[in-house]
Amino acid sequence: MKNKKHEVLFLHRYFYPEYVTSASLAYDVAEALVRHGINVSVLCGYPKEYTAFEKVPTREEHNGMKIRRIRYIQANRKSFIGRLVNYFSFTIAVLSRLFTLRNYELIIVYSDPPVLPIVPALSSVFFKNKFVYVCYDVYPEIAHVTGILSKRSLIAKVANWVNNIVFRHVEKVVVLSSEMKEFLLKNRPTLLPEKVEIIPNWFESKDQMERYDKEIERKIQTIRNENTFVVGYFGNMGIAQDMDTLIEAAIALKNHENIKFLLAGHGVKMSEIKSIVQCEKLENVMILDFLHGKQFEEALNLSDCLVVSLSPGVVGLAVPSKTYSYMWAGRPIIAIMNEPSDITNELIQYNAGYWIKNGDVSRLVSVIEELYNNPEKRKSMGENSRQLYLQKYTKEKCTAEYVKLVKDIIGRE
Numbered sequence: 538m539k540n541k542k543h544e545v546l547f548l549h550r551y552f553y554p555e556y557v558t559s560a561s562l563a564y565d566v567a568e569a570l571v572r573h574g575i576n577v578s579v580l581c582g583y584p585k586e587y588t589a590f591e592k593v594p595t596r597e598e599h600n601g602m603k604i605r606r607i608r609y610i611q612a613n614r615k616s617f618i619g620r621l622v623n624y625f626s627f628t629i630a631v632l633s634r635l636f637t638l639r640n641y642e643l644i645i646v647y648s649d650p651p652v653l654p655i656v657p658a659l660s661s662v663f664f665k666n667k668f669v670y671v672c673y674d675v676y677p678e679i680a681h682v683t684g685i686l687s688k689r690s691l692i693a694k695v696a697n698w699v700n701n702i703v704f705r706h707v708e709k710v711v712v713l714s715s716e717m718k719e720f721l722l723k724n725r726p727t728l729l730p731e732k733v734e735i736i737p738n739w740f741e742s743k744d745q746m747e748r749y750d751k752e753i754e755r756k757i758q759t760i761r762n763e764n765t766f767v768v769g770y771f772g773n774m775g776i777a778q779d780m781d782t783l784i785e786a787a788i789a790l791k792n793h794e795n796i797k798f799l800l801a802g803h804g805v806k807m808s809e810i811k812s813i814v815q816c817e818k819l820e821n822v823m824i825l826d827f828l829h830g831k832q833f834e835e836a837l838n839l840s841d842c843l844v845v846s847l848s849p850g851v852v853g854l855a856v857p858s859k860t861y862s863y864m865w866a867g868r869p870i871i872a873i874m875n876e877p878s879d880i881t882n883e884l885i886q887y888n889a890g891y892w893i894k895n896g897d898v899s900r901l902v903s904v905i906e907e908l909y910n911n912p913e914k915r916k917s918m919g920e921n922s923r924q925l926y927l928q929k930y931t932k933e934k935c936t937a938e939y940v941k942l943v944k945d946i947i948g949r950e
Contacts, residue, residue, distance in 0.1 A: 548647070549647040567602050568600060571602060575940075575947075579604040583607060624653075625652065627650055631653065633846055644660065648669065651677070654668075658702045669942070671711045673713065673855070675721065675855070698778065705727045708732070712735055717854070717855075718733050766841045768844075768905055769799045771862075772802045772859040777848055778846050782896055784813055789902045790902060803827045807824075832895060837862060837865060844874070850880070852877075872893065875895045887922070
């Protein structure tokens with residue numbers, strides 16, 4: 538294995554030049570490995586929507602990484618069937634190139650799509666190479682608790698079959714939190730504790746090619762000029778996020794002239810939220826599309842507090858990585874979730890925010906009003922939030938853990 542020409546291959550649906558968070562995180566790890574003299578190749582999907590480039594080459598070498606982008610069927614991701622088509626079409630496209638995986642000593646595979654890890658698992662059986670599984674979301678359980686998938690469905694059975702093979706052959710599993718590690722060790726009988734590493738995600742401000750939306754900029758400027766207290770929520774508004782508690786709080790505060798809610802992102806709940814805002818005539822709520830780059834940072838900076846949420850039962854199955862960008866911005870953070878997590882524990886420990894249970898609208902309203910009425914507390918919590926980011930969630934700190942992990946596996950000093 539040591540004499541192989543190539544050392545590390547990244548398998549991920551999203552990668553550079555896409556600006557979606559999972560693409561940026563994978564790129565940061567690959568870039569860190571290259572800086573440490575490790576050969577890096579990438580096999581990823583061909584970009585469709587998360588890129589500012591109209592045309593991207595299917596093959597290129599960028600910053601020392603050899604990137605190959607493969608075309609696959611990309612259906613409407615807003616529907617369940619569309620997401621399934623995307624998952625399986627990309628996995629099949631990668632599987633058709635299984636023989637080329639023999640050239641790599643180590644494969645780093647991500648959980649998007651959730652069936653993709655079967656490919657490096659098969660490669661490890663046939664070609665004896667090793668693989669690391671980076672688990673951002675736990676499947677199929679996250680689909681069970683959110684009501685998308687029955688435990689008896691064929692898709693759930695396929696997912697369990699994939700998991701049995703993956704966790705039997707994996708070299709290391711990277712999870713994002715201690716509660717995720719605990720869940721996997723409890724529910725994956727073939728997974729040994731020494732195979733699980735906790736490496737959280739991170740955030741970094743970047744200068745990058747981006748689509749700069751003039752209409753979004755106009756709306757952001759409107760909020761800035763109003764000089765109001767802004768409650769911000771950014772990122773996915775899907776089945777794993779509790780948007781109901783936040784929207785109910787906005788309804789309760791709709792007559793408060795100086796408190797506004799800024800929601801930006803995408804997801805299956807977006808159309809429902811827009812409908813509620815219209816029906817309830819919520820003039821205190823502004824909804825924007827997915828933000829990235831400088832416009833995302835502008836929105837963070839004009840927010841006075843920031844909200845992160847998980848639906849009931851999702852703690853341990855997913856981690857809202859937007860939290861680290863909130864910490865970077867130095868703002869108080871309100872975490873809406875039913876169970877304790879690394880995030881809620883740290884917010885309380887560092888006095889950087891609040892933990893609200895799902896459905897506790899009166900408590901959320903009270904917290905928002907408390908922050909509105911107490912600028913000094915707002916400032917103090919924001920500073921604590923920023924310090925928490927600097928201590929634990931910078932790109933340098935987190936990618937260094939990946940570098941150490943990879944070096945240990947491939948036997949590099």
